[in-house]
Structure formats: structure tokens, C-alpha cells
Amino acid sequence: MGVSRKSPAFGIVGFFTIIFMLATYFTFASVQGDYGLFRRIQIEAELTELTSERDRLQSEVAQMRNKTHRLSDDYLDLDLLDEQARDVLGLVRMDEIVIR
Numbered sequence: 001m002g003v004s005r006k007s008p009a010f011g012i013v014g015f016f017t018i019i020f021m022l023a024t025y026f027t028f029a030s031v032q033g034d035y036g037l038f039r040r041i042q043i044e045a046e047l048t049e050l051t052s053e054r055d056r057l058q059s060e061v062a063q064m065r066n067k068t069h070r071l072s073d074d075y076l077d078l079d080l081l082d083e084q085a086r087d088v089l090g091l092v093r094m095d096e097i098v099i100r
Contacts, residue, residue, distance in 0.1 A: 067080065071084070
């Protein structure tokens with residue numbers, strides 16, 4: 001009496017094929033998908049960039065507030081007023097020479 005070998009059933013081969021395909025899909029999605037690793041790295045880079053831009057804009061706003069305060073009715077900085085008049089209106093004093 002010999003031992004007969006049967007080939008594996010198609011159901012088992014199909015089952016493992018489906019399991020392999022699902023594992024491959026979920027691995028790909030975890031790396032490349034909308035919520036994957038690459039997207040997370042991209043979002044963190046954008047966060048860093050936007051944070052630095054926000055800090056720069058906050059600094060700019062603080063400078064504008066300082067200049068606004070220095071030109072207000074309560075506090076008048078004559079040097080800043082002179083600088084703004086020269087810059088905006090193009091004013092020059094009589095004893096100055098303009099070189100273009």
C-alpha cells in the first residue's frame with residue numbers, strides 16, 4: 001500500500017492568495033495612502049514651514065504696532081515722523097543735498 005499524494009486544494013491556495021493580496025494592499029496603504037507615513041512626513045514639514053511664517057508675521061505685526069503707537073496722538077516720536085515724511089512725501093530740508 002502506497003501513500004498517495006494529492007495536490008493542495010484550490011480553496012487553500014485561493015485563501016492564501018487573497019490573504020497575501022490584502023496584506024500587500026494594507027501595507028501599501030499604510031505607507032503611500034492619504035493617512036500613510038509619507039503624508040504624515042509631508043504634513044509635519046508643512047507645519048514647520050507655516051509655524052515659521054506665523055512667527056515672522058507676528059514679528060511684522062509687532063513692528064507695525066510699535067510704529068503706530070509712536071505716531072499716535074498720545075506719543076509722538078519726532079524722528080519717526082521726520083523719517084515718514086521724507087519717505088512718503090519726499091520732503092527734503094533746505095540744508096540737504098539730494099543725489100540721484
